[in-house]
Amino acid sequence: xxxxxxxxxxxxxxxxxxxxxxxxxxxxxxxxxxxxxxxxxxxxxxxxxxxxxxxxxxxxxxxxxxxxxxxxxxxxxxxxxxxxxxxxxxxxxxxxxxxxxxxxxxxxxxxxxxxxxxxxxxxxxxxxxxxxxxxxxxxxxxxxxxxxxxxxxxxxxxxxxxxxxxxxxxxxxxxxxxxxxxxxxxxxxxxxxxxxxxxxxxxxxxxxxxxxxxxxxxxxxxxxxxxxxxxxxxxxxxxxxxxxxxxxx
Amino acid sequence: xxxxxxxxxxxxxxxxxxxxxxxxxxxxxxxxxxxxxxxxxxxxxxxxxxxxxxxxxxxxxxxxxxxxxxxxxxxxxxxxxxxxxxxxxxxxxxxxxxxxxxxxxxxxxxxxxxxxxxxxxxxxxxxxxxxxxxxxxxxxxxxxxxxxxxxxxxxxxxxxxxxxxxxxxxxxxxxxxxxxxxxxxxxxxxxxxxxxxxxxxxxxxxxxxxxxxxxxxxxxxxxxxxxxxxxxxxxxxxxxxxxxxxxxxxxxxxxxxxxxxxxxxxxxxxxxxxxxxxxxxxxxxxxxxxxxxxxxxxxxxxxxxxxxxxxxxxxxx
Numbered sequence: 084x085x086x087x088x089x090x091x092x093x094x095x096x097x098x099x100x101x102x103x104x105x106x107x108x109x110x111x112x113x114x115x116x117x118x119x120x121x122x123x124x125x126x127x128x129x130x131x132x133x134x135x136x137x138x139x140x141x142x143x144x145x146x147x148x149x150x151x152x153x154x155x156x157x158x159x160x161x162x163x164x165x166x167x168x169x170x171x172x173x174x175x176x177x178x179x180x181x182x183x184x185x186x187x188x189x190x191x192x193x194x195x196x197x198x199x200x201x202x203x204x205x206x207x208x209x210x211x212x213x214x215x216x217x218x219x220x221x222x223x224x225x226x227x228x229x230x231x232x233x234x235x236x237x238x239x240x241x242x243x244x245x246x247x248x249x250x251x252x253x254x255x256x257x258x259x260x261x262x263x264x265x266x267x268x269x270x271x272x273x274x275x276x277x278x279x280x281x282x283x284x285x286x287x288x289x290x291x292x293x294x295x296x297x298x299x300x301x302x303x304x305x306x307x308x309x310x311x312x313x314x315x316x317x318x319x320x321x322x323x324x325x326x327x328x329x330x331x332x
Numbered sequence: 333x334x335x336x337x338x339x340x341x342x343x344x345x346x347x348x349x350x351x352x353x354x355x356x357x358x359x360x361x362x363x364x365x366x367x368x369x370x371x372x373x374x375x376x377x378x379x380x381x382x383x384x385x386x387x388x389x390x391x392x393x394x395x396x397x398x399x400x401x402x403x404x405x406x407x408x409x410x411x412x413x414x415x416x417x418x419x420x421x422x423x424x425x426x427x428x429x430x431x432x433x434x435x436x437x438x439x440x441x442x443x444x445x446x447x448x449x450x451x452x453x454x455x456x457x458x459x460x461x462x463x464x465x466x467x468x469x470x471x472x473x474x475x476x477x478x479x480x481x482x483x484x485x486x487x488x489x490x491x492x493x494x495x496x497x498x499x500x501x502x503x504x505x506x507x508x509x510x511x512x513x514x515x516x517x518x519x520x521x522x523x524x525x526x527x528x529x530x531x532x533x534x535x536x537x538x539x540x541x542x543x544x545x546x547x548x549x550x551x552x553x554x555x556x557x558x559x560x561x562x563x564x565x566x567x568x569x570x571x572x573x574x575x576x577x578x579x580x581x582x583x584x585x586x587x588x589x590x591x592x593x594x595x596x597x598x599x600x601x602x603x604x605x606x607x608x609x610x611x612x613x614x615x616x617x618x619x620x621x622x623x624x625x626x627x628x629x630x631x632x633x634x635x636x637x638x639x640x641x642x643x644x645x646x647x648x649x
Contacts, residue, residue, distance in 0.1 A: 099595065100460045109464055121577075177432065178441045203576065203596075206459055207444045212402070212432035221403055221508035224429045227570070237511065242425040243524075243579070245571050248511040249401070255507075261560065261577055262570060297441035299469040301454065306465055309602065312623040314614075318633055321608065321626050322640040329606045329623065331528070331585040332552060332647055 084138045084253075086129040087193035088163060089184055090122040090145050092154040093204040106302040109204075118154050121199025123161075123266035124259040128229060129197050130162035131264065137231050138195075140164050144187055146180045148172055152282060160269035160277035167191075171287040171294050177205075179287070179294040181213035186290040188218060193254065195236070200225050200258040211258035221251035227262040333452070334363040334387075336412060338405070338421040338430065341368065341376040343398070348525055349422040351383065351486035356479040357420050358385040358487070359449040365390060366494075367412065369405055371398040377496050384492035394501035399510035402430045407502030410437050413474055417452070423478035424524075424579075435476035442476040443468060447483040461576040461599035481524065482582040482603070516571050523555040523572065528585045531557030531574055531601070532567070535590020535611065535630055539567040544634040545589060551641045557581065557601075559591045575600035590630045593618025610634070 094100060095115040103110055118126075132138045143158035144167040145151040155166035169183050188196060201208035215222035223229075223238035227246070230237040240247045241260045251257075269277070287294045315321045325332045335357045340347040350366075357364045365388040368377045377391040392408050413419060419434060421427035423445040435442040447465070448456035454469045455477065470477075523529065530549045532542055542556070549556050557579075558572040574581055576599035586604035591597060593609070593616055601607070602621050609622035612629050619625040626633060641647065 094460070096596065100463050102464050109460060176441045178436060178439075181436060201577070204460055206461065206576070207432075207442070208428045209432035209435070209442050209444060212429065213436035213442075216406065216433040216436035219507075221505070222429070222433065223508075224402075225425060240425075241570050242513075243571065244513070245516040245569065246514045248513075250509045250511055252507045262564065297470065297472050298443060299471060301467040301469055303459070303464050303466045306458070306462060306602075309607075309621050310623075312607070312619075312621075312625060314619070314625045314627060318626065318628070318636040318640055321624055322637065322644070324624055325585070325606070325608070326644060329585075331606050332641070332644070 084195070085140045085142065085191065085193040086132065086138050087142050087144060087188065087191055087196045088125050088129050088158065089196065089198035089210070090126065090143055090154055090158055091119040091202050092116050092145065092147050092151040093119045093202055096120055096203055102303055102305045106304055108300070108303050116150070118157055119199050119202045121201065121259050121261055124261060124263045125197040125199055126158050126161050126163060127264045127266040128259060132231055133162065142167060142191055142193065144169070144184065146171060146175060146183050155282055156277055157269060159280040160274045161267060165280055166282035168282055168284045169287055169290065170284060174296065174300070175294050176296055176298060177207050177209035177213055178297065179292060180210050181217055182292045183287055183290055184214050185217045186292060195253060196256045198258055200260055211256050215256040220254050220256055222256045223249060223251050224258045225260045226257050227260045229257065229263070333361050333417045334365055334415065335361045335418040335420055336416040337364055337366045338409065338419070338427070339366050339368045339376065339380060340422060340426040341370060341373060343370045343373045344375060346376050346380055348486060348522065349424055349481035351489065352481035352484045353420060353422040353479045354383055354385050354487040356446070356449060356484040360418055360420070360452055363387050367409065368392070369397050369408055371395045379489070381494040381496050382490050382492050383487050385487045386492055386494045389494050389496045390499050391496055392499050392501050396501060396504040400426070401505060401508050401510060402433050403505035403508045404502065405430055406433050406437060409434050411502065412499070413438055416474065418475045418477060420477045420479060422481045424481065427478045431476055431478050438474055438476065440472035440474050440476050441470065442478070443470055444478050445480045446477055447480050461595050462602065463595065480580060482580050516569055520549065521553065521555045523557060523581060524579055526555030526581070526583055528552045528554035529557045529581050529583045530554045530587045530589065531559065531591060532562055532589050533559035533591030534561035534565065536562060536567055542568055547638050548634060548641070551638060552647060559597050588618050588622070589634065591618055592616045593621065
């Protein structure tokens with residue numbers, strides 16, 4: 084079995100982002116970048132499946148700027164066998180990413196595609212579902228538990244009301260929730276070994292995918308600031324304020 | 333220019349967030365049609381027909397829709413789509429799962445989780461865990477949009493009498509199968525719509541200690557929330573998680589207990605009207621968004637808080 088894992092390079096989750104003064108976007112120059120957190124869960128799960136002997140090969144693929152190569156390299160250090168980078172500059176919408184991934188899937192013919200449930204920058208939560216639609220594959224979104232069977236997967240999904248279990252035939256798309264597993268760290272020897280693993284590069288145009296935006300980003304603004312609050316000295320004062328000042332209890 | 337809204341329901345009743353999505357849909361265009369795909373779901377169709385903002389209900393009633401699977405829903409929606417300028421649903425796990433599959437089949441880019449309708453093609457949506465708001469204009473012929481339910485008031489549930497039109501089922505999928513659902517039942521108000529939410533974080537130290545939270549929540553008729561740390565540590569089930577990857581809540585009162593206030597948690601609660609933070613770390617980021625902060629050990633403060641609440645004879649419900 085072959086697993087393709089799609090990963091994205093995003094601003095690190097700990098960074099307090101800044102909106103550009105001209106409202107054209109968010110400052111990304113000289114800002115710490117990392118792998119999108121739920122994508123780390125996706126790689127981890129693929130590696131775990133490989134460790135059980137059920138998967139033979141893991142291919143990590145990223146769509147993005149040249150520097151996304153570092154993100155692919157990190158996936159290789161954690162256990163992916165080889166990488167693919169599809170180079171595109173600027174913001175690429177999930178629809179375009181899913182079309183690029185469709186081309187890669189058609190070339191690579193994996194049995195499973197794993198990715199995070201959403202990227203923490205655009206917060207779209209779309210790419211996996213879109214790719215599933217384009218391939219006419221089943222989708223198991225927001226996965227928190229995966230059981231690999233002979234020709235299918237049993238996946239527990241995180242839903243609003245609790246948990247749901249579905250079975251999807253392979254090939255399938257799985258989008259991973261943060262609760263799926265605990266991603267491992269890459270060890271130094273593995274980071275060194277990862278430097279020798281191959282990363283194939285393409286341009287989106289080589290694949291014949293039009294990446295032009297369908298959605299125009301008119302402006303990006305900071306959210307309204309909350310008025311500074313106060314600290315209260317005691318529980319009594321807190322209750323009194325909530326009752327008489329805020330009038331919420 | 334009509335809007336097709338996909339209803340979320342359990343074959344018996346419509347889920348509350350569908351009503352919020354209906355409000356948003358009628359801001360896009362007044363001709364709101366609601367699609368109910370279900371099995372023995374007549375009651376759902378009838379109740380939605382009574383929502384005054386709804387002009388028509390399209391009902392697809394077939395046993396293949398007993399359980400919701402995106403793979404089954406999509407063929408019905410794409411078939412109906414040509415009559416519509418917009419296809420919308422709520423941005424909860426139901427809509428997030430479904431809509432992108434529809435959008436890709438129609439070859440359109442989806443606008444996720446909108447918080448404001450600016451015009452028929454322009455919307456506002458949060459990005460970077462709500463640390464920025466993007467105004468975006470969709471240039472696609474059909475606009476696929478999901479709606480952040482807490483940003484719109486629910487539509488009224490009576491006074492309307494929309495026509496109910498039956499429509500054909502699509503093909504049943506073979507590729508995916510529903511197995512089971514483990515719903516967590518609770519007598520408390522639903523987290524997404526509660527007027528008051530009391531949330532616990534890592535500072536609670538154990539699941540057992542959450543009873544301190546539930547005692548306060550019972551008193552205030554509040555829903556119980558949690559940070560990701562509390563859920564991951566197994567103190568409480570995942571459906572309580574508030575934040576970027578959990579639920580977004582906008583209650584009148586949000587009480588964060590033992591929660592540091594990481595960016596990802598704030599994304600889910602910082603629009604709350606009044607925020608209270610109880611934390612022993614005075615430097616915790618939660619204090620920067622709290623209207624009222626109490627720097628104290630939660631194990632002292634929570635019982636005392638309950639005691640003080642018990643002294644009040646009038647608590648708003």
